[in-house]
Amino acid sequence: MKTLNRSLLLATSLVLSGCSDSPGDLFACARLAVQGFRPIADERAQRFESKVREATARCRGGDRAVAGRAVPWIDWQNYWGAGDSSTRGAESLFGFRHLSANGRGIDGVLLDLEYSRIELIKFNLLDNAGTYRDYVLGRGGADGPALKVWPEMRLPAGHPQYGAVGGDGAQLCQGDLIRARTLTGICNDIRNPLMGSITTPFARNVTFDATFPDLGKNELARNRHGDRLGLLQPDPQVISRRLFTREQSEPDKCRDGRGLPDQSADAHCDYLKAPFFNVLAAFWIQFMTHDWFSHLEEGRNAPDMMAVGCASQRVGNVETPLTPEQVAKLGCRPDDRMDRTFLAEDGDPATFTRDGRPYLTRAYKTTRNTVTAWWDASQVYGYDATSRRRVKRDPADPAKLSLVAIGERKGEGERLGYLPLLEAGDPMNPQWAGQEAAAFPDNWSIGISFFHNLFAREHNLFVDAFRKQAAATPDADSGLRNPARPAAPIAYKDVSPDELFEAGRLVVSAEIAKIHTTEWTPQLLYDEPLYVGMNGNWHGLVRHFPGLERALDKLVVGTYGKSARAKDATQWYSVFASGPGIFGLGSHRYDGQPPFARFDPKQKDIWSVDNPDHVNGGVNHFGSPFNFPEEFVTVYRLHAMVPDLIEYREWDGDPNAIRNQVPVVDTARGKATDAMRRRGLANWAVSMGRQRLGLLTLQNSPLFLQNLDMPRLGSATGRIDVVALDLIRDRERGVPRFNEFRRQYGLRQLTSFDDFIDPRLPAGSPERQRQGKIIGTLREIYGQHRCDASKVITAAQLNADGSRINDCLGRPNGSMVDNVEDVDTVVGWQAEFARPHGFAISETQFHVFILNASRRLFSDRFFTSSFRPEFYTHLGVRWVTDNGPDGPVMEKRSSNGHDDPVSPLKRVLLRTMPELGPELAQVVNAFDPWARDRGAYYTLTWKARPGAEADPAFREVKPR
Numbered sequence: 001m002k003t004l005n006r007s008l009l010l011a012t013s014l015v016l017s018g019c020s021d022s023p024g025d026l027f028a029c030a031r032l033a034v035q036g037f038r039p040i041a042d043e044r045a046q047r048f049e050s051k052v053r054e055a056t057a058r059c060r061g062g063d064r065a066v067a068g069r070a071v072p073w074i075d076w077q078n079y080w081g082a083g084d085s086s087t088r089g090a091e092s093l094f095g096f097r098h099l100s101a102n103g104r105g106i107d108g109v110l111l112d113l114e115y116s117r118i119e120l121i122k123f124n125l126l127d128n129a130g131t132y133r134d135y136v137l138g139r140g141g142a143d144g145p146a147l148k149v150w151p152e153m154r155l156p157a158g159h160p161q162y163g164a165v166g167g168d169g170a171q172l173c174q175g176d177l178i179r180a181r182t183l184t185g186i187c188n189d190i191r192n193p194l195m196g197s198i199t200t201p202f203a204r205n206v207t208f209d210a211t212f213p214d215l216g217k218n219e220l221a222r223n224r225h226g227d228r229l230g231l232l233q234p235d236p237q238v239i240s241r242r243l244f245t246r247e248q249s250e251p252d253k254c255r256d257g258r259g260l261p262d263q264s265a266d267a268h269c270d271y272l273k274a275p276f277f278n279v280l281a282a283f284w285i286q287f288m289t290h291d292w293f294s295h296l297e298e299g300r301n302a303p304d305m306m307a308v309g310c311a312s313q314r315v316g317n318v319e320t321p322l323t324p325e326q327v328a329k330l331g332c333r334p335d336d337r338m339d340r341t342f343l344a345e346d347g348d349p350a351t352f353t354r355d356g357r358p359y360l361t362r363a364y365k366t367t368r369n370t371v372t373a374w375w376d377a378s379q380v381y382g383y384d385a386t387s388r389r390r391v392k393r394d395p396a397d398p399a400k401l402s403l404v405a406i407g408e409r410k411g412e413g414e415r416l417g418y419l420p421l422l423e424a425g426d427p428m429n430p431q432w433a434g435q436e437a438a439a440f441p442d443n444w445s446i447g448i449s450f451f452h453n454l455f456a457r458e459h460n461l462f463v464d465a466f467r468k469q470a471a472a473t474p475d476a477d478s479g480l481r482n483p484a485r486p487a488a489p490i491a492y493k494d495v496s497p498d499e500l501f502e503a504g505r506l507v508v509s510a511e512i513a514k515i516h517t518t519e520w521t522p523q524l525l526y527d528e529p530l531y532v533g534m535n536g537n538w539h540g541l542v543r544h545f546p547g548l549e550r551a552l553d554k555l556v557v558g559t560y561g562k563s564a565r566a567k568d569a570t571q572w573y574s575v576f577a578s579g580p581g582i583f584g585l586g587s588h589r590y591d592g593q594p595p596f597a598r599f600d601p602k603q604k605d606i607w608s609v610d611n612p613d614h615v616n617g618g619v620n621h622f623g624s625p626f627n628f629p630e631e632f633v634t635v636y637r638l639h640a641m642v643p644d645l646i647e648y649r650e651w652d653g654d655p656n657a658i659r660n661q662v663p664v665v666d667t668a669r670g671k672a673t674d675a676m677r678r679r680g681l682a683n684w685a686v687s688m689g690r691q692r693l694g695l696l697t698l699q700n701s702p703l704f705l706q707n708l709d710m711p712r713l714g715s716a717t718g719r720i721d722v723v724a725l726d727l728i729r730d731r732e733r734g735v736p737r738f739n740e741f742r743r744q745y746g747l748r749q750l751t752s753f754d755d756f757i758d759p760r761l762p763a764g765s766p767e768r769q770r771q772g773k774i775i776g777t778l779r780e781i782y783g784q785h786r787c788d789a790s791k792v793i794t795a796a797q798l799n800a801d802g803s804r805i806n807d808c809l810g811r812p813n814g815s816m817v818d819n820v821e822d823v824d825t826v827v828g829w830q831a832e833f834a835r836p837h838g839f840a841i842s843e844t845q846f847h848v849f850i851l852n853a854s855r856r857l858f859s860d861r862f863f864t865s866s867f868r869p870e871f872y873t874h875l876g877v878r879w880v881t882d883n884g885p886d887g888p889v890m891e892k893r894s895s896n897g898h899d900d901p902v903s904p905l906k907r908v909l910l911r912t913m914p915e916l917g918p919e920l921a922q923v924v925n926a927f928d929p930w931a932r933d934r935g936a937y938y939t940l941t942w943k944a945r946p947g948a949e950a951d952p953a954f955r956e957v958k959p960r
């Protein structure tokens with residue numbers, strides 16, 4: 001325990017004991033110092049649950065934080081400084097920032113987050129590809145979580161690269177297979193060639209026995225849900241219509257998201273808006289998910305079709321068929337049909353035991369990720385031979401992507417051109433005809449078109465800059481190396497178009513990962529602790545102390561990364577990695593020297609492409625091969641972010657004026673091409689940059705997605721309710737329902753629907769009333785039952801007194817309890833009205849991200865030990881590090897107390913569309929609505945910045 005205390009202190013430089021501002025807080029801080037840190041849980045049931053002791057809460061957040069302990073939601077949201085300026089306490093105590101109220105609050109959040117991450121790594125990694133047995137039992141004297149190589153991650157005989165990686169001997173990727181990101185994702189980890197490649201199974205973050213609750217495969221699931229669950233029960237379309245539909249004040253001006261003729265600016269669709277997050281952010285995350293995961297193959301699911309609800313509802317706790325009148329009133333469609341999800345394995349899984357306890361080797365059914373799991377921009381560059389055929393290279397310079405000139409529009413960026421269209425011979429579904437060519441063409445709209453065009457331009461600008469450098473210094477060392485001749489520098493003039501194309505892909509992928517980590521996420525989670533945390537993930541917490549950074553890097557990679565002990569390889573690795581940050585871990589190596597020499601800035605970097613330990617040494621999979629878990633997909637069902645109408649503006653007219661209300665559905669699939677080419681990238685940038693996206697909350701999903709045309713299905717309606725489908729897909733793929741989902745992630749369970757209501761709202765306030773009404777609907781839909789206290793419902797957590805959690809959730813045996821266990825996870829997280837300040841997502845979603853967003857970096861050698869000129873080129877490394885070719889550029893003003901470089905996405909926007917200079921002049925984070933006054937410390941106020949006062953978006957009286 002003492003070691004833990006000392007190490008946590010050292011690693012995060014946090015000093016939490018000490019004095020305080022009020023006598024009560026002072027006393028609490030003293031008690032906290034005496035009590036010490038809580039231990040990391042040995043068992044699931046002892047987990048942290050993001051709930052702290054009273055003294056800790058008081059020391060870090062005073063009375064407010066103490067009061068917050070009574071509710072299920074995480075405590076840190078009530079710490080000092082974790083919200084806007086109203087939550088700030090004293091800035092400094094005796095000149096020490098970390099001892100002040102704010103310092104204790106924010107450092108306290110970071111500690112809580114690190115605890116969560118450590119316990120998530122410890123309890124929530126379950127691989128479905130066959131390695132889980134070794135994870136639990138260990139192998140060859142090493143603990144399971146410290147394993148680094150798995151037979152299941154070998155390329156199978158018959159794989160085209162089987163021989164190249166070593167065939168049936170020890171497999172090791174080398175030569176051309178390690179030089180860049182491979183098309184199918186093999187050889188990212190050179191000792192586990194198959195990891196993260198296409199068609200490997202989705203993993204799980206929940207114990208396998210908690211998956212597929214509706215199958216009732218074990219007693220806990222049967223006790224938890226009785227016989228109340230089914231694929232279409234509760235009815236997904238009824239849930240969609242009653243709990244997800246956006247209420248309209250002027251339905252005739254919205255017309256279910258179809259707007260008015262000629263895209264008239266008079267059209268109007270109500271939606272709840274997030275004041276600090278713009279529409280670019282909504283399409284950004286869709287663009288990201290297309291890179292990370294997909295269950296579909298070429299835009300299709302399995303061949304058999306299924307009904308999708310609009311058949312029954314619960315009346316007086318009994319499932320009752322809908323009458324035609326009820327169907328008409330709800331607006332749902334009983335005749336909709338959809339193709340079923342693909343399944344990989346659905347036979348009963350094998351079992352094994354440890355210490356007499358039975359374990360499943362995988363979930364009851366598994367599914368496959370059809371794209372690469374790596375953050376490799378596969379949606380742009382391709383993930384298999386078919387998708388690669390849609391990626392068009394410039395015939396005049398094959399290092400570039402093909403972009404064609406369109407029209408004579410004003411704007412310097414226009415010369416960079418637009419994506420060409422899919423051609424008749426290209427592999428495509430009929431529904432993609434007329435779309436711009438892209439590796440991942442599904443669910444295309446103007447938003448997705450925007451980011452594909454943007455990064456195609458960026459790719460080509462990188463190639464241009466490289467060629468310029470090559471022309472100036474043809475014989476100089478480009479940085480690239482061929483592993484077959486590691487000692488021979490490759491001069492600029494000798495870099496082939498293919499080599500340059502692949503370097504461009506690496507640079508663009510890393511830029512995207514950086515934008516996501518340091519720009520999108522801190523705006524999604526708009527508060528100070530997450531700003532520090534996310535920047536810490538990328539740059540590290542000690543980035544201003546290069547000597548310490550190196551020493552910690554060496555400790556993490558050289559010591560903990562090599563250990564066969566679970567605790568070293570996971571817990572300590574994660575804690576100490578927060579010092580140097582995950583990005584670039586192990587990308588420099590120094591000779592074994594006395595410890596003090598690690599601080600010597602003149603040490604020689606001996607990293608070599610010739611040495612597999614150097615190439616691969618910075619990755620850590622924490623004993624479980626990397627792929628996204630099924631649960632990750634669930635929390636990315638962010639359809640509510642999309643507005644029905646886009647407020648169209650023009651950069652070279654008056655950007656304050658809304659010229660049209662363009663229905664997103666008018667830009668769907670092939671219709672995006674005309675929208676993009678007629679109106680232009682820069683105008684769409686201003687339009688989506690200024691507009692607020694939809695809050696992720698109930699009764700706020702796009703109407704057009706509830707009524708989306710899907711001619712490919714050939715069903716009677718030809719339409720589908722995507723919101724209902726979100727629920728069906730999760731049920732098909734066995735995602736646990738919300739309450740068990742939370743318990744599995746180490747979060748507090750709910751005991752009634754009323755727990756959803758934000759406890760901070762004043763009684764009688766309109767928002768509290770709105771939430772109360774929604775809770776009433778939830779209760780009608782999911783119902784109640786008379787509970788049986790003899791039925792234990794979970795193995796994931798215990799009651800506070802150590803007893804097992806039963807069907808009564810703390811209420812007397814035989815009482816009527818809410819069927820809170822049955823709530824679909826997507827419904828549950830949208831019903832989380834109580835959220836940390838500035839959180840566009842809920843705390844449940846957030847916990848899924850803490851684990852998987854970190855892992856996406858930890859596991860990828862191109863973001864860790866292979867972030868090197870040997871792969872990226874010297875120019876590429878600089879480009880990623882400095883956000884462009886022209887060195888670091890700082891913002892002129894500080895924001896939220898930080899002096900930051902100009903953000904990476906803002907730099908991309910300015911490079912690809914220099915005409916946006918004036919519009920972007922006052923923008924700090926490209927995902928904050930561009931005309932919003934960013935104001936003081938993390939304010940969420942919707943107020944125009946100077947010059948945008950005339951923008952009608954700021955004239956709204958109502959929040960919707």
Ligand code: HEM
Nearest residue numbers: 282285286289293294295296443445633636637638639722
């Ligand atoms: C114009 C906008 C959009 C359209 C037309 C659209 C359409 C769809 C459709 C039809 C599906 C169902 C595929 C299936 O299971 O058969 C789907 C799935 C999904 N969508 Fe969207 N979507 C849009 C925007 C978004 C956004 C902004 C996000 C945010 C991340 C998102 C995330 C997802 C996810 C995570 C899935 C599940 C994918 C999978 O199962 O592999 N979508 N979308």
